[in-house]
Amino acid sequence: GVGAAAAITLLPSVATAQDVDAAINAFTGGADTSPDGITLIAPEIAENGNTVPIEVDAPGAEAIILLAAGNPSPDVATFNFGPAAGAQAASTRIRLAGEQDVIAIARMPDGTFLRAQQEVKVTIGGCGG
Amino acid sequence: GNWARLAAQQQLTQDDLIGGGGSGNVTLVHITDIHAQTQPLYFREPEFNLGVGEMTGLPPHIVGADFRAMYGIEQGSAMDYALTYDDFVSLANAYGRMGGVDRIATVVNAIKADRPEALVLDGGDTWHGSLPALRTEGMDMVQIMNALGVDAMTSHWEFTLGSARVNELIENHVNPAFLGANIFDAEWDEPVFDDYRMYERGGTNIAVIGQAFPYLPIANPSWMFPEYSFGLRRERIAEVVQQVRAQGAEVVVLLSHNGFDVDRKFAEDIPGIDVILTGHTHDALPEPVQVGNTFLIASGSHGKFVSRIDLDVRDGAMQGIEHRLIPIFSDVITPDPEMAALVAETRAPFEAEMSEVIGQAGSLLYRRGNFNGTWDDVICNALISQRDAQIALSPGFRWGATVVPGQNITREDIFNATAMSYPAAYRSEMTGEFLKLIMEDVADNIFNPDPYYQQGGDMVRVGGMGYRIDPAAEAGNRVTNMTLLETGEPITPDQTYVVAGWASVNEGTEGPPIWDVVENHIRELGTVNIEPNNSVDVVAG
Amino acid sequence: MADNVTPRVRVPREASAGDVVSIRTLISHPMESGQRRDGDGNVIPRSIINRFTCDFNGENVIDVTIEPAVSTNPYFQFSAVVNETGTFNFTWYDDDGSVYEETADITVA
Ligand SMILES: [Mn+2]
Ligand SMILES: [Mn+2]
Numbered sequence: 001g002v003g004a005a006a007a008i009t010l011l012p013s014v015a016t017a018q019d020v021d022a023a024i025n026a027f028t029g030g031a032d033t034s035p036d037g038i039t040l041i042a043p044e045i046a047e048n049g050n051t052v053p054i055e056v057d058a059p060g061a062e063a064i065i066l067l068a069a070g071n072p073s074p075d076v077a078t079f080n081f082g083p084a085a086g087a088q089a090a091s092t093r094i095r096l097a098g099e100q101d102v103i104a105i106a107r108m109p110d111g112t113f114l115r116a117q118q119e120v121k122v123t124i125g126g127c128g129g
Numbered sequence: 130g131n132w133a134r135l136a137a138q139q140q141l142t143q144d145d146l147i148g149g150g151g152s153g154n155v156t157l158v159h160i161t162d163i164h165a166q167t168q169p170l171y172f173r174e175p176e177f178n179l180g181v182g183e184m185t186g187l188p189p190h191i192v193g194a195d196f197r198a199m200y201g202i203e204q205g206s207a208m209d210y211a212l213t214y215d216d217f218v219s220l221a222n223a224y225g226r227m228g229g230v231d232r233i234a235t236v237v238n239a240i241k242a243d244r245p246e247a248l249v250l251d252g253g254d255t256w257h258g259s260l261p262a263l264r265t266e267g268m269d270m271v272q273i274m275n276a277l278g279v280d281a282m283t284s285h286w287e288f289t290l291g292s293a294r295v296n297e298l299i300e301n302h303v304n305p306a307f308l309g310a311n312i313f314d315a316e317w318d319e320p321v322f323d324d325y326r327m328y329e330r331g332g333t334n335i336a337v338i339g340q341a342f343p344y345l346p347i348a349n350p351s352w353m354f355p356e357y358s359f360g361l362r363r364e365r366i367a368e369v370v371q372q373v374r375a376q377g378a379e380v381v382v383l384l385s386h387n388g389f390d391v392d393r394k395f396a397e398d399i400p401g402i403d404v405i406l407t408g409h410t411h412d413a414l415p416e417p418v419q420v421g422n423t424f425l426i427a428s429g430s431h432g433k434f435v436s437r438i439d440l441d442v443r444d445g446a447m448q449g450i451e452h453r454l455i456p457i458f459s460d461v462i463t464p465d466p467e468m469a470a471l472v473a474e475t476r477a478p479f480e481a482e483m484s485e486v487i488g489q490a491g492s493l494l495y496r497r498g499n500f501n502g503t504w505d506d507v508i509c510n511a512l513i514s515q516r517d518a519q520i521a522l523s524p525g526f527r528w529g530a531t532v533v534p535g536q537n538i539t540r541e542d543i544f545n546a547t548a549m550s551y552p553a554a555y556r557s558e559m560t561g562e563f564l565k566l567i568m569e570d571v572a573d574n575i576f577n578p579d580p581y582y583q584q585g586g587d588m589v590r591v592g593g594m595g596y597r598i599d600p601a602a603e604a605g606n607r608v609t610n611m612t613l614l615e616t617g618e619p620i621t622p623d624q625t626y627v628v629a630g631w632a633s634v635n636e637g638t639e640g641p642p643i644w645d646v647v648e649n650h651i652r653e654l655g656t657v658n659i660e661p662n663n664s665v666d667v668v669a670g
Numbered sequence: 671m672a673d674n675v676t677p678r679v680r681v682p683r684e685a686s687a688g689d690v691v692s693i694r695t696l697i698s699h700p701m702e703s704g705q706r707r708d709g710d711g712n713v714i715p716r717s718i719i720n721r722f723t724c725d726f727n728g729e730n731v732i733d734v735t736i737e738p739a740v741s742t743n744p745y746f747q748f749s750a751v752v753n754e755t756g757t758f759n760f761t762w763y764d765d766d767g768s769v770y771e772e773t774a775d776i777t778v779a
Binding site (some may be wrong): 043045047048053091121123124 | 347
Binding site (some may be wrong): 094 | 691
């Protein structure tokens with residue numbers, strides 16, 4: 001069933017498109033990104049906006065940055081892979097302040113960048129078949 | 130009357146309904162979404178079952194005359210009664226009740242007599258939805274499904290008994306394999322239950338993979354099973370498919386509680402699944418839906434149907450499929466005496482309580498369809514009158530037996546529409562802005578054009594408030610013209626309204642159980658007559 | 671300083687040379703974001719784990735920069751390649767200057 005009013009907490013202001021662009025540029029230096037060679041796995045609908053499982057995978061990457069475009073601040077985490085990494089892939093759990101795009105950008109050793117993104121819905125919940 | 134009923138039923142025989150031997154060398158029996166309905170019942174199929182986006186006009190999003198035309202079903206026939214909504218009352222009178230697990234047992238036994246190695250698979254929503262299941266915390270249905278010889282099951286409402294109870298039942302009482310490849314430990318992100326079970330039948334290796342309802346912690350109270358995480362996890366399911374193929378599976382079956390549209394997309398996105406036994410959305414289709422090399426089976430709900438699926442497996446691959454949607458006409462199929470005795474035993478402690486007559490049905494009471502059914506209107510009216518509210522919200526559940534006009538409404542009937550483990554009928558104040566947020570949020574969970582963003586279920590049922598909805602509009606802009614019916618005034622964002630509802634997913638919700646609210650309301654009315662509800666205006670484009 | 675900060679790791683005990691092994695780590699920590707207010711309306715100061723590293727026999731596996739958007743009890747899953755028997759060193763860095771460490775041994779055949 002639909003939740004009573006207690007389900008909603010008002011959130012602080014969210015990041016602007018400029019904030020998101022600035023966070024991306026800080027990592028890419030303004031370089032173009034390609035959509036191939038990077039995988040971002042996120043749930044379509046978050047079970048709980050306070051702990052959303054996210055998986056990123058970009059074979060061969062030096063580093064992957066994770067951003068949440070609709071949070072008060074878009075930065076989430078940066079994964080730097082060392083020589084003993086078994087794969088350039090990692091999973092974590094993140095906070096999402098409402099429905100938004102999660103973005104992953106990988107920096108490759110040749111100086112190019114890869115980008116993946118997915119919309120994650122955060123819902124009040126209730127009801128069912 | 131009785132004469133018409135006799136004439137209609139004389140056309141039907143048990144042997145015709147069950148059918149003869151099938152082709153192939155692997156037989157599956159599928160039952161799903163029984164919702165603890167052990168007794169024959171009436172269940173009216175939906176008048177509104179809108180598909181959106183790519184799913185528009187595709188099965189199962191067809192109803193009534195379109196449904197009959199697509200499947201060559203004669204108007205007024207037994208299958209018309211079983212599968213569509215129109216003329217329901219007179220057809221119900223002619224063909225009688227459907228379902229009953231004692232009749233299902235007869236059908237399963239007949240299939241097993243023909244194919245002793247048939248696999249019996251239960252798609253979940255089994256341990257919930259009736260008074261005995263609520264009182265025994267699912268034990269009655271566990272015993273019944275054990276006796277039916279179910280080989281494997283998956284789950285949804287089962288978890289609303291709480292994870293401790295689910296685990297206790299699985300450890301000590303449940304015979305079927307409890308499968309859920311998408312159920313993970315929330316802390317360490319590890320699978321909790323068995324992903325699949327391999328069966329060898331007549332020299333053929335069959336893998337049955339289980340997929341529980343992906344959105345359990347959203348659609349139902351997550352505090353009841355906090356240690357588990359669910360989700361679609363299609364990458365994981367794709368991995369498990371590869372794994373079972375590598376282990377020699379010649380046929381891969383997904384026993385799913387995803388809902389039909391999600392399963393249709395799974396069939397497109399995950400290679401290597403031969404058959405998806407769908408559940409959750411309660412659709413019944415007389416033929417498989419083929420998507421690429423995958424066949425989707427929809428076996429209805431509430432025990433109305435049993436699917437028999439015969440697969441022809443040769444040279445390590447599925448070569449053919451034959452499906453029979455067997456309608457359980459309760460007056461035509463003889464009850465299995467052993468199952469009838471077991472069911473009677475499970476009901477005995479509650480018989481007196483359940484059989485008490487609370488009122489009479491003056492009009493048809495049903496709940497199935499995208500918007501309010503008449504049972505929903507009864508519940509909303511009860512919430513408004515008994516909880517002194519301006520607006521009532523009732524969840525868009527797809528379960529609940531139908532009551533036909535002239536029938537007594539017993540306490541059992543009320544529980545069939547309300548029995549669940551978080552029944553508190555709350556009363557709270559909500560702003561117009563918050564009401565709009567709820568309506569839009571729920572609408573997007575049903576009408577999002579991408580099935581992966583849908584939860585199944587139907588639109589929240591509303592009393593005391595009218596609105597206009599365009600399911601095809603963008604998220605946040607579907608619902609307009611929200612109006613308070615008692616005054617005819619528009620709902621305004623800043624104003625506060627008294628709202629009563631039930632089935633909140635929030636822990637600590639307070640209020641009397643919804644069945645008491647509905648019972649008190651029906652007692653006051655005596656006879657329940659529901660006028661056609663025109664307060665929801667559905668527009669397209 | 672955050673109370674009861676407990677790191678936990680899951681690492682296979684054995685592997686063959688050249689295997690890629692999956693590693694999971696959890697540390698109990700409130701990850702106070704700095705964006706919440708207390709009952710009196712005062713901002714609760716930020717207090718998070720801001721960096722996590724894993725090394726194997728002195729060679730880096732992963733080095734993570736962490737922002738307040740990472741959930742309470744930060745969880746990381748990643749993989750390492752192991753060519754010889756050795757020790758994984760895990761280190762979490764707290765805003766308050768605390769450093770939490772954990773190790774896990776693996777035998778490589
Ligand atoms: Mn169901
Ligand atoms: Mn369900």
